[in-house]
Amino acid sequence: VMLDMTSDTHAGLLTGLSMGKIVRLMRTARAAQVLRVARFRTTIGFIDDVILSENMGSMAGIGGLLFAQAAMTHVLACLWYAIGQWEMLNGYPSWVARLNDVDQAAGRERSTAYLYTTASHWALTQFTPGSMEVTPRSALERAFTIITLFFGLVMFSSMVSQITSAMASLRARHFERNRRLNMVKRYLREQRVSSGLVRKIIGYLRSFGYASDRKHLTEREVHALQELPEGMLRALRYETTFPMLAFHPLFRDLARFDRDAVAQICNSATDEIVLKTEETLFRFGQAARAMYFVVSGSLSYTLGQSTEGVQTVQRRDMVSEAVLWLTWRHQGALTAIVPSTLIALDAEKFRDALRHSLCK
Numbered sequence: 038v039m040l041d042m043t044s045d046t047h048a049g050l051l052t053g054l055s056m057g058k059i060v061r062l063m064r065t066a067r068a069a070q071v072l073r074v075a076r077f078r079t080t081i082g083f084i085d086d087v088i089l090s091e092n093m094g095s096m097a098g099i100g101g102l103l104f105a106q107a108a109m110t111h112v113l114a115c116l117w118y119a120i121g122q123w124e125m126l127n128g129y130p131s132w133v134a135r136l137n138d139v140d141q142a143a144g145r146e147r148s149t150a151y152l153y154t155t156a157s158h159w160a161l162t163q164f165t166p167g168s169m170e171v172t173p174r175s176a177l178e179r180a181f182t183i184i185t186l187f188f189g190l191v192m193f194s195s196m197v198s199q200i201t202s203a204m205a206s207l208r209a210r211h212f213e214r215n216r217r218l219n220m221v222k223r224y225l226r227e228q229r230v231s232s233g234l235v236r237k238i239i240g241y242l243r244s245f246g247y248a249s250d251r252k253h254l255t256e257r258e259v260h261a262l263q264e265l266p267e268g269m270l271r272a273l274r275y276e277t278t279f280p281m282l283a284f285h286p287l288f289r290d291l292a293r294f295d296r297d298a299v300a301q302i303c304n305s306a307t308d309e310i311v312l313k314t315e316e317t318l319f320r321f322g323q324a325a326r327a328m329y330f331v332v333s334g335s336l337s338y339t340l341g342q343s344t345e346g347v348q349t350v351q352r353r354d355m356v357s358e359a360v361l362w363l364t365w366r367h368q369g370a371l372t373a374i375v376p377s378t379l380i381a382l383d384a385e386k387f388r389d390a391l392r393h394s395l396c397k
Contacts, residue, residue: 047103049241050255052312060366061328063274068139072257073081075235086090093278095204095206095207096207097202098199098203099200099203099204102196102200102203102342103393105196106164106196109164110157110160110161110164110194111157111160113156113160113163113185114156114157114159114160115154115156116181116281117156117159117160117178118152118153118156119157119180120135120181120316121133123175124174124178125137126355129177130174130175131174131175131178132159132171132173132174132178133152133174134275136152136155136171137219146318148298149329153169155169158171159171160185161183163182163189164189164192164193165193177202180339183184189372194253196255196264201255212236215305216296217242218239221238221239221242221387222235222239223239226244228390230297234375241313241314241315255311255378256274256277256309256310257309270304271303271304273303274303274304275300275303276297278344278380279292279300279303280298281329281330281332281353281380282299282302282303282307282380282382283354284330284353285330285355285358287378288302295393295394296393298391299392301393301394302382302386302387302390302391304381305386306386306387306390307344307380307381307382307383308327308381308383309332309378309379309380309381310329310378310380310381311376311377312334312373312376312377312378313373313376313380314334314373314374314376315374316372316373317368317370317371317372317373318336318371318372319357319371320365320367320370320371320378321339321341321342321367321368321369322367323366323367324365324366324367325357325359325360325365325367325384325385326360326384326385327357327359327360327370327381327383327384328355328356328357328358328360328382328384328387329356329357329379329380329381330353330354330355330379330380330382330384331350331351331353331354331355331356331357331377331378331379332352332374332377332378332379333377333378333381334351334352334361334373334374334376334377335349335350335351335373335375335377336349336350336351336371336372336373336374337349337350337355337371337372337374338350338369338370338371339369339370340368340369341369346369349374350371356371360364360384361382361384361387361388362368
């Protein structure tokens with residue numbers, strides 16, 4: 038519509054060739070913007086997919102909306118400046134000419150940076166209730182302003198609603214966590230619990246997710262995954278489990294010769310275990326049933342029944358490998374220093390998977 042108005046209004050001033058170039062230029066710019074918006078949406082979708090934290094996801098969504106607003110402001114500012122400059126060069130009144138007249142009367146000259154920031158300021162006022170001294174000076178500028186106002190009416194209301202929704206979601210999550218913590222504090226206060234133990238309990242609850250997002254989510258906690266087809270679920274378990282098992286040379290070499298056997302081990306013989314701070318996985322003398330791979334966190338291993346010989350067990354470390362090959366009892370105790378996640382490889386199911394692979 039704007040192109041037709043431009044053609045009718047300025048037919049006497051421009052040749053068909055120059056107008057054709059302008060039309061092609063504007064169409065190319067529009068196509069480029071469409072591609073940029075599509076690429077931006079794809080990028081935001083990818084970021085939303087890979088971010089696991091709900092809080093970080095909400096903040097990324099708000100940041101994406103603000104970035105989109107800034108990008109649209111830049112595009113509108115460039116178009117508004119281009120229209121004003123084009124009108125002035127062709128002898129029509131424009132907002133750029135008006136500013137130049139004012140500056141010439143005052144004996145000064147405005148820079149391009151000032152004109153761009155002025156155009157950006159004008160573009161922002163089309164999305165918000167703000168106002169400024171720059172106004173349309175010609176029919177083309179007024180038509181562009183009307184189109185921008187309609188566009189801003191839809192986009193601004195949509196962005197405000199999305200940002201409000203994201204902020205409300207953040208507040209709701211924080212409110213629920215604070216409510217649960219306040220209930221714990223109230224109970225401890227009514228029971229006259231010592232301040233030292235209160236700080237220890239509240240600190241523990243905060244570290245384990247009552248006041249912050251957990252760093253690691255287990256498959257059992259994501260109920261929607263159970264709706265996946267068996268083949269897709271097996272592939273998922275292989276990709277989430279094998280990278281940890283591959284730190285052991287046995288499983289790394291086994292995957293080269295019999296990938297199906299390793300996939301079967303990942304699918305049927307492994308399980309995820311989440312330990313809270315100061316929670317003990319096993320103690321000295323207990324019958325061992327699994328080998329453990331540390332996925333995240335930090336644990337302390339105490340050899341024997343004494344407090345000496347304490348070792349720190351961290352990501353990529355392995356514990357109790359001997360249970361895979363013989364009847365074994367734990368020779369120490371393993372306790373989480375911070376919230377930790379481990380992969381447990383069941384010894385009996387591991388041997389069953391190997392026998393099944395050898396009998397093929």
